[in-house]
Amino acid sequence: MRRRCANDPVYTLKGITVCERWANDVAAFYADMGEPPKGATLDRIDGAKGYEPGNCRWATYAEQNRNLSSNVRVGDKVLADVAREVGLSHTAVSYRFRKGLPLDAPPIHERTHCKAGHEWTEANTYITTVKRKQGGMRTQRYCRQCRAKHQADLRARRNLEDLKGLNPKRLGE
Numbered sequence: 001m002r003r004r005c006a007n008d009p010v011y012t013l014k015g016i017t018v019c020e021r022w023a024n025d026v027a028a029f030y031a032d033m034g035e036p037p038k039g040a041t042l043d044r045i046d047g048a049k050g051y052e053p054g055n056c057r058w059a060t061y062a063e064q065n066r067n068l069s070s071n072v073r074v075g076d077k078v079l080a081d082v083a084r085e086v087g088l089s090h091t092a093v094s095y096r097f098r099k100g101l102p103l104d105a106p107p108i109h110e111r112t113h114c115k116a117g118h119e120w121t122e123a124n125t126y127i128t129t130v131k132r133k134q135g136g137m138r139t140q141r142y143c144r145q146c147r148a149k150h151q152a153d154l155r156a157r158r159n160l161e162d163l164k165g166l167n168p169k170r171l172g173e
Contacts, residue, residue, distance in 0.1 A: 114143035
């Protein structure tokens with residue numbers, strides 16, 4: 001605690017200090033905090049404040065990880081706890097939280113309709129394998145109606161570019 005506040009730039013730049021009582025007297029620290037329970041280390045309850053009697057506790061690493069300023073909070077819980085409760089991975093819950101999706105929404109591979117609302121039927125679904133950037137392959141499904149609309153939009157845009165003379169690939173033809 002004292003070494004961190006004196007030497008660690010993360011602590012010194014934030015202005016984290018040890019209170020006068022604890023800085024000069026180890027016995028006073030143990031009188032206020034007591035012996036640490038097995039598996040616990042010193043934790044600051046409010047990370048913006050320094051080491052002082054009202055702001056310190058003995059906590060496990062799991063408790064300290066929940067107290068990080070980088071944690072995303074959902075109400076009074078952190079995202080990791082919500083993921084555990086819902087039974088989804090931390091990544092899935094984080095994605096849904098960022099996109100504003102409900103946590104009880106079915107996973108993508110279990111959905112019955114595409115984003116545009118077309119039903120995933122055998123006739124309307126195009127399935128292919130896609131190479132991943134990080135290596136390996138994955139299966140990807142596409143809605144035939146949405147792909148047809150996308151292709152039509154692409155053709156119309158190219159035709160418009162041709163009419164305006166903006167398509168450099170076709171200027172030499």
